[in-house]
Amino acid sequence: MxxxxxxxxxxxxxxxxxxxxxxxxxxxxxxxxxxxxxxxxxxxxxxxxxxxxxxxRRRARAKFGEFADRMLFTRAGLEQATRLDVAARHAARFRSSGARTVADLGCGIGGDALALAAVGLRVLAVERDEVTAVLAQYNLAPFPEAEVVVDDAERVGLGAADAAWIDPARRTPGHADTKRVGAADYSPSLDFADRVAARLPTGVKLSPAHDRSAIPDGAEAQWVSDRGEVVELVLWRGGLERDGVRRAALVTGPGGTAELTASEDAEDEPVGPLGEHVYEPDGAVIRARLIGDVARTTGTRPLGPGIAYLTGDDFSPSPFLTAFTVDAVLPFDARRIRTELRARGVGRLEIKKRGVDLDPAAFRRELALRGDEDAVLIVTRTADRRVALLCHR
The missing domain is CATH 1.10.10 (Arc Repressor Mutant, subunit A)
Structure with a gap:
């Protein structure tokens, strides 16, 4: 724009x-x-x-609910914005810490600032792009306690702010088509985020694919999944990190919210034989490397070495797992799989893969599906072979 x-x-x-x-x-x-x-x-x-x-606005309802009906957007701003239910949980953490004024450094169209203001916090929302800042000002108009400033986040005075929210994983420019940038090009920079976190309670929003080796010692790294999509990694520092928590997987969706926390990466359970059920851990659990903890609490075991699927004989429901019942175990051979699918009348097939070189779209064409039934095909590795597991949810 x-x-x-x-x-x-x-x-x-x-x-x-x-x-x-x-x-x-x-x-x-x-x-x-x-x-x-x-x-x-x-x-x-x-x-x-x-x-x-x-x-x-129609698209934005998935992120902002009814708030979207009075907001203004750019395509890039909407894509970059934190989903409101996730932002509300972040805002609650700031409020519980005793913060009164939060500096939102790199506020974009104002999604996080809106959540912060909605829980009664004063907000200094800083955005260097003038067009985006005007839209943020419009979106925050119902909250007089939110002030929007057009400035560079690294130069603006933080004034009375006693906590900070920083979104350095920006795509640039902020109001044109999105363009992903690497960590070296983040604005504000990660070095700046480190300096702010040394003085103020700080949350730093990053890509969920952020280099884990670059997570600062002592920070709480919280991966957030919303409706099955891993949307962000937040580093909580400067007093906002929870005691004894250094890894967290927060899973939200229509069924509610659940969180798994740990003091460190979880040790994996030993690989075991294929059972009647296969489980796919939520992406936030995988990113946080807490699959071992989920396996221990659900009585499941890894399906193969280094493979992020779990298996077991007894059904083990968990908010951190998607469950599949195994209907047939097949060799990874297109002709055998095609024969089985046709015998079962499967015309709609969801293909999942881990640890196997496979192009699902090309493989689907090779299978020449026809029929009215639904199925899920999981192509992966066990301890000793590649397999194709025909399943249903």
């Missing part, structure tokens, strides 16, 4: 039209709605702003 687009967006008539606009579902709808808006007196750039924001 360029400045001219922002100016078109902030016209009061445009903002009112966005509130009234339903998301067009097809290209024909877009054309029809654009024509109708033009006939109603909107300039081309204003009509485009109305339709773009209506579509982004």
């Amino acid at each position: 360029e400045r001219s687009e922002l100016e078109a967006l902030l016209d009061p008539r445009v903002l009112a039209a966005i509130d009234d606009e339903a998301r067009p579902e097809t290209p024909a709808d877009v054309l029809a709605r654009s024509t109708a808006l033009r006939r109603a007196g909107f300039a081309p750039e204003q009509a485009a702003a109305v339709l773009t924001q209506a579509a982004l």
